[in-house]
Amino acid sequence: MMTGAINKVCVIGAGTMGAGIAAQVANAGVPVLLLDIVPKDGSDRDAIAKGAVARMLKTDPAPFMSKSAAKLVETGNIEDHLGKVAECDWVIEAIVERLDLKQSLYEKLEAVKRPGTAVSSNTSTIPLGHLIEGRSDLFRRDFLITHFFNPPRYMRLLEIVTGPETDRELAARVEDFADRAMGKHVVHAKDTPGFIANRIGTYWLAVAVNAAMDQGLTIEEADQIGGKPMGVPKTGIFGLIDLVGVDLMPLLTKSLTATLPQGDPYFETVRPMPLVETMIAEGYTGRKGKGGFYRLNKAGGKRAKESLDLATGDYRPERKPEPLPSRLEKDLGALIAAPGKTGSYAWTILGNVLSYAAKLVGEAADDIVAIDDAMKLGYNWRYGPFELIDRLGPGKLAERLKAEGRPVPPLLEAAGDKPFYRVEGGKRQYLTVDGSYADVPHAEGVLLLEDIKRASQPLAKNGSAALWDAGDGVVVLEFTGKMNALDGDVVALIQQAIPLVKASYKALVVYNEGSNFSAGANLGLALFAVNIAAWGEIEKLIAGGQQAYKALKYAPFPVVAAPAGLALGGGCEILLHADAIQAHAESYIGLVECGVGLVPGWGGNGEMLDRWAKSGLLPKGPMPAVAKVFETVSTATVSKSAAEAKELMFLRRSDGITMNRHRLLADAKARALSLVEGYAPPEPPSFRLPGASGRTGLDLAARDFHKKGLATDYDLVVSDRLAEVITGGEADLVDTVTEDQLLKLERKAFVAAIKDPRTIARVETMLETGKPLRN
């Protein structure tokens, strides 16, 4: 394994990017040295790096996945500690974008680093050739560009640029570490200005902003047309500029105009923007400043949403445009053909940006896949430029460009009517520059359910779940409902899966490739049942879920659950019933039922009690585990990472964490297969619970919260229902409570809770607004 080759990393430059990169290295469990300059004043010579770590511990969303990760960051300064670089296998430079400073740093580095220690720059604009000017051949062999995106923990894209002299094996080692340990998706870019994502992204923003001004669109209209229909995140264009910082615009412009080759279409678009300059001068730098194109005007104690009028430069109340007809939202061809400014604005963006992307194949990237990946992972576009062209029709795009007398990029011309992507023999293929198709490549060891689904039929499926053969005797249970919500169909398919796996397979992995593993039971369905007073059906659903999860737990084969994103409520409880969990690092796990006035109803209470009781981390006696579960569940605590989920005991110490989202299924499958030999289902737990006296104790704790204003009146009622379950109801210390008795208590508490109008109001508010109701 090459991963082992990088055991310590040094990051130089403790700004937002450098510090964030260091945090992600630490998140991977690898020690990292974070250095910055010695401050001009003050006594602590390490203050800048230390300050960066302290700031990160308070930042939300958090750069660190756990507190213990933060402890892996060693801070220092480049004057006193550069010698420690000799301990490191990779040095990442992330200082200011000034060639002279970078070059002088490399000179110093060359003196202290071991040969074979990789050095990479996080530059976003400076060509590699310039960076290594004046360096030795040995240094040049060890040098490459690794361009991370902000924030480094959450943005999955890493652009890697190597030079002709870069050592292939060293580059592969860095790439492998970035991929497996840091969880990044590596895209190979050529040594051209802005690399891939920023080059297209900056061009896209310039085109979109200018066109909005020229064509007289409000920013709301522009964001409506240039946002959702094109698969751009809901911030839209102007919202995105606010998010990344309005002041970044002129910086990017400056560096790109200085370095782009003559004749690049960017020069036709870019122009001075007095409006943006005024905004920056007045402190309207975006969300980090007083606001940007959008702002929240808090004058007079109100929170009024306001938007910048592009013509006058003044703020005015936000004006939501009439929604676009759904056809225009779905069909790009119809969108660009729409009458009036809708069509013309959409065409200006797509016509320009998609041609530009097509022009850059060969120049900035080797193939279309790299460009699509870069835009999807670096700018969160739902579709890459070439996927957008496919949605539009390559032939139609070329035709319209021709009709308008504009140049058609050779790649687009060559494509003719052929799509840029196709599925052949169950495999996704892309159009290469020579006009043939090649399989879309994956890094070695990556296994994706989407590929399995493309190449095979489900073993079984219904409206909310499906079973797939993932090879080697492993079956995948996939949730397929809207938002991966859990309902009676999921329960039914679990029951169907058990005999199927038992008869012909070895193990089951619960996994899916939605943006969230599952946010829990289908609350909408539950609310409908509540609204029609179908209490019997609700009881049946709860009992059915309990039985299905129990059947998974005691199935005669190993079950591994592999969450990524949210795993809440019933989505968390299914994890708790698995033999092992292989979680993506970005897993947000929690039993959140109390937040909507319910209590966990699918066995979550017992599983959590059992986990804590067996953890060996708590003092003896029945109360400590109960108190822990109460603390986590009554406050609806959700882990902010898989690492934190371990602290909260949603994950056991033995459960695994995968950093790279694309490697999760392979890891989970391997984990499942490792459990097959000699597998025996777990012994049912029996609980020693404190009963009424314990319940009083928990009540006191809850009342204390209430007194401090941290819990509402109804929170007390809800937490008391929870307390009754986890203390074992009428249990007595001398009795043992069985799993089934606990499940019965859980059902009773759940049904009482869901009939309560205050719970109904909470559920309803959550569904209607997406926000919790604090009644």
Added chain:
Amino acid sequence: MQVYEAPLRDMRFVLHELFADDGYGGLKAFEEFTPDLLDAVLEEAAKVAKDILLPLNASGDLEGCTYENGIVRTPKGFKEAYDQFREGGWTALASDPKWGGQGLPETVNKLVEEMICAANVSFSLYPGLTHGATTAIEGHATEDLKQAYLPKMVSGVWSGTMCLTEPHCGTDLGLLRTKAEPQADGSYKLTGSKIFISAGDHDLTENVIHLALARLPDAPKGVKGISLFLVPKYLPKEDGSAGARNGVSVAGIEHKMGLKGSATCQINFDDATGWLVGEPNKGLAAMFTMMNTERVSVGVQGLGINEIAYQSAVAYAKERLQGRSLSGPKRPDLPADPIIVHPDVRRMLMTMRVYAEGCRALGMWAARALDAEKHSEDPEVRARATDFIALVTPVVKALFTDFGTDAANLAVQVYGGHGYIREHGVEQFVRDARIAQIYEGTNGVQALDLVGRKLPAHMGRNLRPFFHAVSGLCEEMAGVEDKALKAFTGGLQQAFGALQLSTGMIAQKGLADPEEAGAAATDYLRLMGLVGMGYCFLRAARIAHARLAEGAGEDEGFYKAKIATAGFFFDRILPQATAAFLAIKSGKRSLMALEAEAF
């Protein structure tokens, strides 16, 4: 023989007793209206109905409205009756005191409406539409328009209409063509033709205020491009009185099956001056404020006719002598027994009675919600009331009017051949009742509204007040010992189960295939209506049972009859729920099996 006495005892029962604990009561706004006062209003209204309106019912039908030289005249006596009615303050009963109304609860207002509709449904349309129009103006018009129009309309000096239908468009308002051109002074000029305009023109009031739907020049196509305008027949003068004639003319009146005392007009707008009510292109929403009140009122028309048909049939069945009782002569002193002795005649009379009492109770439940929605100080109660009204409005409209026609037909049947001839005035009920199933949205459209909009909205939130009330009552009654109440409870539980199952099926199937929801719609509405009536009858029987147990005195007869009537409902009417359920369950398959060509 048209016989009508307002059923005051039952009205007092539904008003004061039946829903005392439904959570909608105790409204501060109505504190001054003591039960005695409300009862007095009902008694007065009963007199107006019997003494002023009922005598004009048959004569108005015979004479009808007339149209001559652009002028519309109501039947003889209508103008005088209307003046008395207006002077008595009856037009302003439930209107806001701010505009000169008396601010009485909607509960009482709906009972008074029932009396007016029973005694003379043609007459009821004139004040009825005015009330609807004032609601829309109050809800959406500018303050200036309100000041200029509402006092006169509330006092009944001016009347109102709603102008939706055009020759080529009825249910599908998206096809509407009437145009409205904006003018420099902020007014609009309307041009277009409307048909089927109830109370569109007449000689009862000094001015007629039309609320008309029309399109602005740049309006989007379809229902999203419709705006609402206020267009008076006479433009108000400076002093507020009716002035110059506006460009509104009557092209003729419709010749109808019934409702002949009501002037149904074809109206032409020819550069008629009007003013926008509410937002541009949001006219349908504004109009629906009016439509929704109107729909409940149309339901009450069905109930009113149901009641007069019932009373007229009972009177005849008691005096018409034919045949002998199957269990031996009941009146050996007479040549034959009165036909009321016959089980099948009883079936008809009881059916009419049960429909009337059941609808009255259900209507009261809805009216209480109307009051609570407007006046409750608790926002949660208001929200619950709004949801409930949204749900039951189509049920009240369609169920009450279907039953109204059924009852009118049964009355004819009880009269036999004498019902079929005009002399007894019973066939008029059939002709008068029939329209209520059609206008203000056909009953088919009501059913679609229920399954397509009201049921799925907000994850079924509209269903909650109704379903939880029924479920709660079943739970309360679970341990009841009285044999009759126990049987009633079992019946309600069964029908409610069918309703819950149907609701789930429609929500599920209708989501995937809207035609499935459409196929279930009418049966589902009926099923919900039956469960609602069952809920009311079970509550009523429980109260009656308790009153009898504590000694009801002179009311003994009333409460005993209530239990007997409830018994008939549970034995003979509620089983229709099972049939509706089976029909719903069968889905659209057999409904849509034939190709259109095969018809």
